[in-house]
Amino acid sequence: MAKSAKQSEIVVKIEDMHKWYGQFHVLKDINLEVAQGERIVICGPSGSGKSTLIRCINRLEVHQEGSINIYGTELSSDLKNLELIRSDVGMVFQSFNLFPHLTVLENCTLAPIWVRKMPKREAEEMAMEYLARVKIPEQANKYPGQLSGGQQQRVAIARSLCMQPKIMLFDEPTSALDPEMIKEVLDVMIELADTGMTMLVVTHEMGFANKVADRVIFMDGGEIIEQNDPKTFFTKPKNDRTKLFLSQILDH
């Protein structure tokens, strides 16, 4: 399998997982293990269930069959401390979802203060550090509405990092951005990957996948069709649907 799935700890373990939206069988028999520090890119056509899959990992969506384990804790409806698990799993959304009534700094310190019970001063210092990491410390006192899309997405990344998560989920973080802003966000994500963060990224940025991913997963129709290290995945896809998808996406 992938190069750095090594012998290291398995942090996310999904077994025989199914999910339905009403009658609609959206995820079918998903099996996935993510090792500590592994970088996974998930791609596939629209409606294939990529978002649903990663949203199941922090239980924004509830699965009906099979099991999901995060650091050995199973996600189930009688879980008492869902908030604690969620605070270990950061998520970045396509539409940023910053809180418009709070400044950039307040966006970043909200969860550390209220969930981690961190003193305000300390939370602010840490937030400034992460804002510097995503290269916008000077915007700390602005409101999200005053920033460009790329800046907002970098704030969203900093906000997630402020919870010092062990795993980061990205759901098409660059799809809502203009081309010139995509790079600034991807650069931040590449730097994050270099720190050894465990990352699951839904994206169509194949350059990013090539450069950063340990493993690329292709989904279609709610199933994992194929997975491999990026080089093999892009040069020698096995499945016909993967080939078709790659030909469409790499065409332009």
Add this chain to the structure above:
Amino acid sequence: MADKQTYAPGSHPDLPPPPGTIGIVGWLRTNLFSSVNNTILSLITIYFLYWLIQSVAGWFVLDAVVDASSRAECREIDSGACWAVITKRIGQFVYGFYPHAERWRPNVAFVLLFVAVAPLLYPKTPMRRQLLWFSAAYPFVAYFLICGGILGLPEVGTNTFGGFMLTMIVGVTGISASLPLGIALSLGRQSRLLSVRVISIAFIEFMRGVPLITLLFVASTMLNYFLPPGTTFNLLLRVLIMVTFFASAYIAEVIRGGIQAIPKGQYEAADAMGLNYWQTTRLVTLPQALKISIPGIVNTFIGLYKDTTLVVVIGLLDPLGIGRAALADAKWNGLSTETYLFVALFFFVSCFAMSRYSLWLENRLSTEHK
């Protein structure tokens, strides 16, 4: 354009705007005389205002009588408004039948009201933290000041309350109690717990579906049947409860509208960061929902404030009731214009102030959020 000045690229200085585009002249030009039609309309309006002020000012001020002991006496003195009906009874208009010697108490309570409300309405109030404690204590302070019964303050029965004082008591209590209750109901209506949801919906729909006046009658008669025999339940208190319930149902619906305008992504982001339901509600949902709902909330408050005049049907003498009592007096018969104008002016000033405050608040919040 013979003297057109040219500059090297990149070195163009900031020039003053052309004359007549800024300042008073600029304002007049853009707002009143920007086109032929605008100029005609402006002139007509100015003439109309002049005519209105000139003809009304005479009746209101110039020919008006402020001091006289009956309507007939007014007419002998001058032809304008007879404000004597107000000035002779101003005490009643303000305090109802609250004992003369104790009237300083509602006065103090009124002044303290501003101290209590300032830190809530205006975040830059000096010493806001300490003052907020006073705000929390204010309902008790005001209650004991006005009703007495402790610290040597003689007890004053609520049946003596009337006039503007009564309006303020019902209005301020109703407004400050219905907001938290309305917030709770709007959250209850969207609760995941079926029983909470059903109770909230039933309460809201019942309160909204019944005219306030019937609730007031219920307050004055029916409640006695439900309560154990022997409990006397102050009429004013019952009115306060009914008015609060009534307004809170409307507030709940206004806030629900605000909550529904919040994008789903906001909850998802809050969930993903590990905030629990109450944290999300307090830190993410409500601040945004309340901001969206400000116009609707203030609208409801203004409605409530004016609806306090309905207490007259159950025998409480609000300013309108006092006015009617004055008009029933043979000496002042026929001065309804003056009386009602005066009461109307009082309500207008209060409601206009609320409306301006809400505009200011909206502005302040919206610049923050841009």
